[in-house]
Amino acid sequence: MGDMPLNRTASQAEAYGSWEESAKELIVEQMYRKRVSYKELARRLEQFGIEESADQINRKVNRKKFSGAFLLACLAAMGVKSVRIV
Secondary structure, rough: OOOOOOOOHHHHHHHHHHHHHHHHHHHHHHHHHHOOOOOHHHHHOOOOOOOOHHHHHHHHHOOOOOOOHHHHHHHHHHOOOOOOOO
């Protein structure tokens, strides 16, 4: 009974939407700063045991539907030491 997923309300979806956009922008901005393409990011993620194609990563980022773990792995793969959150 406690395993039921929680459904987002419209206001929650809006609130999360801005954070999802920020997460996407963070990855894209760091890729630009570090001059890392999606192909290069895919290659670097392999070092962490994450095997996804450049196209898969591109779609995931542009849809803004990825986990916090994926975000952290991408940042680590690009050698990002710190980020400003707000």
